Amino acid sequence: MNPVPDVLRLLPEVILTLTGVLVMLIDASLPPGWGRRYLGWVAAFGAMFAMWASIWQLRLPEGTGFFSTVETSAFTIFFHVLICGIVLVALLLSLDTLPEDSHHQGEFYALIVFGAVGMCLLTGAVELLLVFIALEISSISTYVLAGYRKETGRGPEAAIKYFLLGSFATAFLLYGVALIFGATGTTQIYEIARLAPAAQNHSMVLVALALILAGIFFKVSAVPFHVWTPDVYEGAPSPVVALLSTAPKAAAFALLLRVVYEAFPSLHAAWSPLLWIVAVLSMTVGNLAALRQENVKRMLAYSSIAHAGYLLAAFAGLGSSGIAAASFYTAAYAAMNVGIFAVITLVSGYDDKLPLVEDFRGLIYRSPLLGSLLIFFLVSLVGIPFTGGFFGKFYSFSAAVGGGAVILAIIGLLNSGLAAAYYLRFALSAAQRPAERKGEAALPVPQVGVAVGAALALAVASTLILGIYPREVLRAAEAGAHTLQAPPPQTSEPPMPADTPVRP
Amino acid sequence: MNESILTLILLVPLAGAILVALAPDRARLPNWIALLTALVSFGLTLHLPAHFALAKTGFQFEINRPWIENPAIFYHVGVDGLSLWLVVLTGLLAPIGVIASWNTIQERRKIYFALFLVQQTAMFGVFISLDLMLYYAFWELSLVPMAILISMYGRKDGPKAAVKFFLFTFIPSAPLLVAILWLYAQKNTGSFDFVTLQHAIASGSLPAGPLCWAAFAFLFAFAVKVPVFPLHGWLADTFSEAPVALAMIVAGKLGLYSMLRFHVGLFPEQARALAPYLIALAVIGVLYGACLALVQRDFWRLIAFAAVSHLSLIVLGIYGFTFTGWDGGVYQTLNHSIVEAALFVLLGALYNRYATSQISSFGGLASKLPQTATLFVIATLAMIGLPMLSGFVGEFLILSSTFTGVSRGWAVAASLGVILGAAYMLWLVQRLFYGPESEFASAKPAFDLRFGELAVLWPLAALFLVMGLAPSFWMPVIEKGVNPPQEKDRLILLTTAPSGSSSMAQPQGEGQK
16 A cells, blocks of 8 residues: 555645635735625635545545544545535625625634634544644634624623634643553553553543543533534524534534544443433433523524534444444435525614514525524424434434434433424524514615625535435444444554553 | 336425426416326326226235335335225315415415425325325424415414314424334334234234333324314414415324224224223214304314314224224315315415405305305215215114224214214305395305316315215225235134123124115
8 A cells, every 4th residue: 555645645734724825815906995805706716625525435445644643534535525515605695794894804804714724634634733723723713703793792702602602612621631641651542442441540541531521512512512602603694603503513513522532432331321411411401491591592503512412322322333323314314404594684684684583584584584494494493304403313313213212312302302493483483474674674685796696506406415315424423433343443653652551 | 007006106295396396486386386296196196086996905016125225224115995996185285276376376476386295206106105204204204394384374463273283283293203213112023014013903912011012102193183082273373374285184084094004904803992981072072063163253273173073083084993883084184174075265366365264254146256155065965975975875874883893872862973074064155145135245245166166166066076076986995994805814804892891892894875
């Protein structure tokens, strides 16, 4: 087997980085006052190119590069394509909805692209220190993006909240990494898998695992690390929320899969009940809180917490069926959630002029297209057949049943019934006749531009394909699951020389 | 053609829906596209009875292709005697629904007709699916357009009725899904296929306890949809709010068909064990619905409780476990659907012209609206089971089979409900059309039925007569569906009654026409 040049293992990340740098350089060299909107197109083409590059990586033999720190496999490619797709949709969405006169447009697009670099790297990293770096790259970009509407009071509040809590979470993760290094003398995931069962200080490994999981739970907004979610979603601009609620979560779930199934399969007895409890808490707390929300973005924030719970239910599955179900759910959730936030962005605008469920009343009468799309995505979130949401839940709960967690699946199904109540309230309010608005100007009819149209078409098509013809995506997810389950791939170089193992 | 006919029936309304959605919303273009689609799909359903081979056993026009590999879900569709006329009926109700909506739907026609056609696809799908997951998918899909349209076009409080309808039917379908998955997960099944599962369950190799629960989950989902007393809470609100074209299809046939095919058909023993309770609930439903219909002041609600009463009678026929009762049940399902369609078109016309559904506002309309009055009386007579009209055949078969095969007491009680049925319907006719003309009605200009409505109602009236006079034209196919000629199949459908159950007689084979 010919050794693969290391840079090819990082091809999508390299392309995204170059795109981001290019966008920033053009932005800086353009005279002030010139339109910077087309920088978004540059970024979008970069994301498309990166997606192509990840698909191209299928030709590479599976393996690691850069001293066994970065892996390319069916698993990483699945998540790379997913993340690049989400980023593409978010960029297209921003293109048409960012106000023309907003300053820092170039930076906005560059930040999205840099965030994507971090997320992609996170799914490919097999070395916990690199995981930490990747997490920071993606987090710092999203912290800034969350606070992009400086002029509203809520924007900075969201950014600060997200930043402070997020820093704590990454600190937890880093602390866990340090403890792992203390217990096993390595931070390389395959080495950990080999050494952790034999570690002398077993409780130290357990504490380390708990700390790492806490960091990841924050990123996927699982209960009890979810409190930031509604505030950040409410304060951040909607196109950013479309990205924020999907791409970093997809990356974090990839990391979670890698940590529990690849680094600590030996501790299954420890993490499995923990994930069970967190899954039940997330779906129940998320749905109960969402029932009472009047603000659309807060409602969807709690709904995303509940969806994290449904997704975690898949982790009760046995081996590859659980991994495949979780990967599939991530894709399905991303498709429908990006779609619904795209609709919300168009209706309530960049400034969130119409944030309440009541404001969406009669949407289908004002704009049949957006009204129908909103209902379509909500129907998918409920989990009605022929949409991605159905098979997502279906695979997740079947994986749970297959792993013996029947009660978890039943709690999940009851929760989906509960969730239908608030999704339905939203959907039916959009389908209702508009209220008489005496003395007020009629609400504006949202216009759908080319870029947003493409974004919506992508989201609708993916949701439908995942619901009607899930075969190919499921196969890709299963291929990814097998690479995660398989014994560590042959490395082309020796592992990074570690310092003398510390064995307390 | 025979291979792909069912797929065509399934796809034509969907294609029509896409066409409606893409076509410009100019004048009545969406109406015409929808009407054309509905007529084409009705024409396609007529292919089925024309080419149905009475001599063959099992399902016909079958297709069985893999859809999803893991879990093994197949696109398996087919019809037999049980579903054949129901598919044709669904096809027939489509153009009627379009015409009934012709003038009432004035805004957002594209969305209305697109969703109406999607609903059509979902219902065809329910009737022809032989793979339980496929069936479940269509079953769920059928809720969505209905809920949206009730919300959009509700008369007073659409969203509330829509939420009630959706949650009432969506929540019981969660246990249904669990039961389906449980059946799939059993060692010797590993399939969602109806026939495979039927054989597996009949072989008795599945654990008995959970099987009981699975059967109950199926029953519960269907009983809400029919609706069976005491699960009928959603029906009156839905009838008062839904556009007539949807109200006429929402209740009854989907649930009743599912009961026969997937409850009695899949779990005969468990169904038989629960039959005494269901018979009791059905008789209570017959009487309760009739009594409540007598005291309603709003004609939509009156029709809703009348429907509860009539549908309960069919449930009685199904759970009496006699072949005659099943024949009558299927026949009465068909009859109930078309009578309901005619009544909804007529009441919709009245509501359109007078903008109220308060019965007391009306009176003495017969002289001003002679056509409406005539057709309403015909539909009423068909509904209350006048001999020679369609209602008689089904009711007679159900009641006589209950009398001879189940228990005389229940049969007498149910007959009382039928008598009450005549009372509330004739009283409704009297209050609407006869007596002194009310001030409210005389204040409004009178418009009798329009051409479109007449073009729908007279053929329906003729159909009542044909179905009443010539049941032998329809019956052989139905009998074939509920009463397989081969002893082997019969055993699958009807395992012998457990010894000692006294009131449950052996199936009665003889027809009674």
